[in-house]
Structure formats: C-alpha cells, structure tokens
Amino acid sequence: MIRLLLPALLLLAAAPAAAEDGRAVFEARCASCHAVVAGAPPGAGPNLAGVVGRRVGGDPGFGYSPVLEAAHEAGRVWDAALLERFLADPEEMFPGLWMGSNGLRTADERAAVAAFLRTAW
Numbered sequence: 001m002i003r004l005l006l007p008a009l010l011l012l013a014a015a016p017a018a019a020e021d022g023r024a025v026f027e028a029r030c031a032s033c034h035a036v037v038a039g040a041p042p043g044a045g046p047n048l049a050g051v052v053g054r055r056v057g058g059d060p061g062f063g064y065s066p067v068l069e070a071a072h073e074a075g076r077v078w079d080a081a082l083l084e085r086f087l088a089d090p091e092e093m094f095p096g097l098w099m100g101s102n103g104l105r106t107a108d109e110r111a112a113v114a115a116f117l118r119t120a121w
C-alpha cells in the first residue's frame with residue numbers, strides 16, 4: 001500500500017513546488033509585459049489570468065497580431081502542453097508574432113511556468 005501511495009503523494013507535493021518555481025520565472029521573464037490577475041488591464045502583452053483553457057488570442061482588451069487573431073478564429077485553445085511548446089520558440093509556432101521575447105530555454109522553466117499559469121486566475 002505504501003508503495004502505491006508514496007508516488008501519488010510525491011506527485012501531489014511536486015505540483016505546487018513547480019508552480020512556485022514558475023511564479024519566480026514568470027516574475028523575472030514575463031511579468032514586465034503580462035498581468036496575471038483577472039480583470040487587470042493588459043500591459044505590453046495580453047492579460048494571462050486564466051490563459052490555460054482559454055482561446056488563443058482571448059484577452060478581449062488586447063489588440064493581437066494577425067497571426068494570433070487567425071489562431072483565435074481557428075478556435076485554438078491553450079493547454080499546458082501547447083504553452084510549453086509555444087515557450088520553447090514562440091515565433092516558430094506563430095510566425096509574425098508581436099511578442100518581444102524568445103521564450104524560455106529550459107524544459108524545466110517552461111513546465112514550471114505552464115504549471116504556474118494553470119494556477120493564475
């Protein structure tokens with residue numbers, strides 16, 4: 001029984017830790033352009049509160065580039081996996097993107113930021 005429970009408990013403990021790491025990375029690398037509080041006005045970039053599960057280009061207060069408008073029209077939705085791929089090379093996923101950031105170099109950082117954004121409402 002313990003052998004079954006232990007991995008489950010470790011998983012539960014690891015999830016908030018990743019989100020906390022992600023918060024620190026977000027503050028350092030993303031927060032200058034992105035708010036993560038619901039209802040806050042967009043900055044240089046769209047508000048990312050609730051972005052996981054939201055349509056791409058889904059901040060109604062932000063004027064997106066044509067490439068993100070097109071993804072919005074196509075009905076694409078952000079989930080953690082899509083975010084992690086996006087952050088590996090934002091321009092590759094959306095050529096012509098207006099985001100003045102190269103994303104995040106390490107898979108750990110990308111996973112942590114995606115975990116953090118899942119908790120940001």
Ligand code: HEC
Pocket residue numbers: 026029030031032033034044045046048051055056057058059063064065068083087096097098099100101103104113
């Ligand atoms: C220099 C400002 C800037 C920085 C730094 C920045 N972004 Fe962005 N971000 C933008 C802009 C501007 C857009 C909208 C781009 C467009 O319309 O093409 C955007 C778009 C996005 C989107 C799509 C949002 C949506 O509503 O579909 C996500 C997700 C995102 N950024 C995440 C991040 C993360 C995570 C970081 C930190 C690793 C980051 N950004 C760093 C400016 C920035």
